[in-house]
Amino acid sequence: MDFSNNRVCKLFNIQYPIIQGGMVWASGWKLASAVSNAGGLGLVGAGSMKPDVLREHIQKMKTAAEKPFGVNIPLAGKYSPAQVDVCLEEGVKIVFTAAGSAKLHTPRLKDAGVTVVHVVPSAALAKKVEAAGCDAVVAEGTEAGGHNGREGLTSLILWPSVADAVKIPFIAAGGIGDGRAMRAAFVLGAQGVQLGTRFAVTQESGAHPNYKSACVAATGGAARIYNLTHMPIRSLMNDYVKEFCQKEAAGLPTEELQAFRGKGRSQKGVFEGDVRQGELVAGQTCEAIKDIPTVQELMDRLLKEFDAAV
Numbered sequence: 001m002d003f004s005n006n007r008v009c010k011l012f013n014i015q016y017p018i019i020q021g022g023m024v025w026a027s028g029w030k031l032a033s034a035v036s037n038a039g040g041l042g043l044v045g046a047g048s049m050k051p052d053v054l055r056e057h058i059q060k061m062k063t064a065a066e067k068p069f070g071v072n073i074p075l076a077g078k079y080s081p082a083q084v085d086v087c088l089e090e091g092v093k094i095v096f097t098a099a100g101s102a103k104l105h106t107p108r109l110k111d112a113g114v115t116v117v118h119v120v121p122s123a124a125l126a127k128k129v130e131a132a133g134c135d136a137v138v139a140e141g142t143e144a145g146g147h148n149g150r151e152g153l154t155s156l157i158l159w160p161s162v163a164d165a166v167k168i169p170f171i172a173a174g175g176i177g178d179g180r181a182m183r184a185a186f187v188l189g190a191q192g193v194q195l196g197t198r199f200a201v202t203q204e205s206g207a208h209p210n211y212k213s214a215c216v217a218a219t220g221g222a223a224r225i226y227n228l229t230h231m232p233i234r235s236l237m238n239d240y241v242k243e244f245c246q247k248e249a250a251g252l253p254t255e256e257l258q259a260f261r262g263k264g265r266s267q268k269g270v271f272e273g274d275v276r277q278g279e280l281v282a283g284q285t286c287e288a289i290k291d292i293p294t295v296q297e298l299m300d301r302l303l304k305e306f307d308a309a310v
């Protein structure tokens, strides 16, 4: 396939319009550099990194990645301003922001010549991203693993509405687990795709082997959204999520529910592999995930399937 005129490839100077979404506890320099070296765009997920750890990952990326890479910064995190500082100090050229207002850091990043992309769950917010001066927008449907918009729009509804709403390139995310789904995103107006869960279940991902096996064993239906009243998250149903939902149904106040969730749940689940009591952040693409390939094997397969699904 020829992506030489693809707007996303041109924007990032990459070979294939496939982006590995930033993921807490899963996308350090090892995964991100493998994706970039395979011709996609690898993103270091800053969300689980203190600023000094992020700096270390960026410096390792500079050595390991022969091609362009970026950093994903969830804006709700308390370190996000310092993470932006680190990116600027280290000369990072591409930054994806999420979970907050695109207006927050875009002017500062753009002034420094950084390409800025923001993640949204609706066409209305995609317009705001365009107005904020971002270079592209990621539209993420509710199928996605991780924090979810309250709108609950499925990718099939969301993607064409965003394609109609903005002129900047739009990257589709949420529920893409193979090249057929990637083709569907392009048919609905996307110029690129961002995959999270599928890349979390690769050899190079920083996620724990137990997390990867749990995703392979799970069907899409096991990846549920919970914590709806506070901050919706899609993760695999397990003892912890069941107990959380029981407490919620029993009317436990929000503060107590959040205290029960605690601070380190996703670290416990994704990084430490506690499949019962950790938060196994993952999307409905678990339905399509049957193995744990290398990044290169996955990229080859995605492109082959994309080609075949005309």
Ligand SMILES: Cc1cc2nc3c(=O)[nH]c(=O)nc-3n(C[C@H](O)[C@H](O)[C@H](O)COP(=O)(O)O)c2cc1C
Residues within 6 Å of the ligand: 020, 021, 022, 023, 024, 026, 045, 046, 047, 048, 072, 073, 074, 097, 098, 099, 119, 140, 143, 144, 145, 146, 147, 173, 174, 175, 176, 194, 195, 196, 197, 198, 200, 270, 281, 282, 283, 284, 285
């Ligand atoms: C384990 C995990 C952690 C994630 N962490 C983040 C994050 O830190 N920042 C962010 O913007 N999105 C995060 N996401 C969302 C991904 O970047 C991506 O947009 C999403 O997974 C795409 O949907 P998919 O899982 O259906 O491929 C995470 C997803 C997963 C599975």
